[in-house]
Amino acid sequence: MGIRFATDQLEALLRSLPDPAFVLSASGRYVAVFGGTDTRYYHDGSPLVGRTLHEVLVLARADGFLADIRAALHDGGLRIVEYELSNRDVLGLSDAGPAEPIWFEGRITPLPFTVDGEAVVLWVASNITHRRQLQERLRALSETDELTGLANRRRFLVELQACFDAFARYGQPGALLYLDLDRFKAINDQLGHERGDAALCAVAAVLDGHRRRTDLAARLGGDEFVLLCPHTGLDEARALAERLAAPMVQALAPFVLGGGLRASVSVGWAACEPQDASGADLVRRADAALYRVKRASRAAVA
Numbered sequence: 001m002g003i004r005f006a007t008d009q010l011e012a013l014l015r016s017l018p019d020p021a022f023v024l025s026a027s028g029r030y031v032a033v034f035g036g037t038d039t040r041y042y043h044d045g046s047p048l049v050g051r052t053l054h055e056v057l058v059l060a061r062a063d064g065f066l067a068d069i070r071a072a073l074h075d076g077g078l079r080i081v082e083y084e085l086s087n088r089d090v091l092g093l094s095d096a097g098p099a100e101p102i103w104f105e106g107r108i109t110p111l112p113f114t115v116d117g118e119a120v121v122l123w124v125a126s127n128i129t130h131r132r133q134l135q136e137r138l139r140a141l142s143e144t145d146e147l148t149g150l151a152n153r154r155r156f157l158v159e160l161q162a163c164f165d166a167f168a169r170y171g172q173p174g175a176l177l178y179l180d181l182d183r184f185k186a187i188n189d190q191l192g193h194e195r196g197d198a199a200l201c202a203v204a205a206v207l208d209g210h211r212r213r214t215d216l217a218a219r220l221g222g223d224e225f226v227l228l229c230p231h232t233g234l235d236e237a238r239a240l241a242e243r244l245a246a247p248m249v250q251a252l253a254p255f256v257l258g259g260g261l262r263a264s265v266s267v268g269w270a271a272c273e274p275q276d277a278s279g280a281d282l283v284r285r286a287d288a289a290l291y292r293v294k295r296a297s298r299a300a301v302a
Contacts, residue, residue, distance in 0.1 A: 019126045020045050023111070025118040026073055028053035028066045038127075061089045072108040073119050079108040082128065103132040145219040147197060148204035156218035156226060157279075163230045164279035167272040174230050175237035175271040177244075178286035179203065180294065181223035182264045186257050195255065199263050202251040210244055226286075234271040241267045266293045 005013070014021070017035025022045065025031055029052050033045040053062040064083070072079040086101040107124045114120065143155035151159070166172040181187075181203055188196040200223065207217040207227055216228040229237060248265045255263035268290030272282055 017124075019124055022048070022123040022125070023115070023120050024053075024069055024123050025115060025120050026070060027118060028062065028069065029118075030056075031115050031120055056091055058089050058091060061085075068106070068108060069121050069123070072121050073110050076110055081106045081108065082132075102127060103129045145204075148201050148219050150204050150208060150225070151216055151218035153218065153220050156216065156220065156228065159216045159228055160279040160283070163228060164272065164276070164282065166230065167276075172231060173233045173271060174228075174282070175232040175234065175269060176229065176282050176286040177227040177237060177241050178268045178270075178283070178290045179207070179225040179227070179244075180266050180290055181225075182266055182294070183257060183261065184223035184263075186261070187255055187263055190257050191255065199252060199255050202255075203248065203265060206244060206247045206251050210240075210247060226283075232271070234269075237269045237271055241269050266290055268293055 014034040016037055018038040020036030021034045023031040023033075030045075030048040030050065033049055036045050048056060053065050056062075057065065061083075068079060068081050082103065082105050084101050084103050105126045105128045107126070109122045109124075111120045111122055143151060143158075145152045160176075163174040167174050181199060184196065184199070187199050200219070203225060204217070204219060207225060211217045211227060212229070214230050215232075218226050218228070220226060227240070229240065232240070244265075244267065252263040252265065257263070268286050268288070270282055270285035270289055273285075276282060
């Protein structure tokens, strides 16, 4: 047999909810606010009552929330949304939202009654910032080369596809530099694997330090690196490759091998061409240019 609660008990239960629950009308008016007792994560929502979304939120955010409310009412069932809020999104309140961006999960459910002739929903907001931060860390780990901190092959392939799509659809130029650390095996054999790792990190640091904001530096594996350059034509790619030469020489100067040989980097480059069927064609041509350099003389550009 179920327990029957008195009205004051039900009100106490609603007030005690850790997460805030908002009753919102179809026009975007805050009808009531319950819960939100976990003050580590939530501000007092009571000043919202009687106001509208467009009075307390920036236009784009208010429009989005109103669309979510109306979609839940139209579908007649639970709607789940994730969104970010910061004090930049909140207007006209003395306690104007979180100083740092916070991620929320909103669970929106139509209620079986109206208020002042308007359909209403219950919107329960749960702070999911920690979950989103964990997801972001895991995503970053899945796309980052553990040794050098550059993007890994997986991330590179995603960005390569985007670069090629922009070329194929809109004619936006794109180029690729393909780099190889010369004498890498000799570095490992003569200087040890720790020094080999240090040489790889030195190359990575130069790439990362000299890339432009839109470029992607990645380690494909072993001693192979790439620099993907959207919005870049053939001549710009060559100029960029040549600008890398002196910093690479300086970065690898400490890695001296037997016979006075030094570690060095060879670079090949290519740009998207009309006959390319995919980004793989760009990679193949840059790779071929790299190996022409290695066959001729190391520490050069082609």
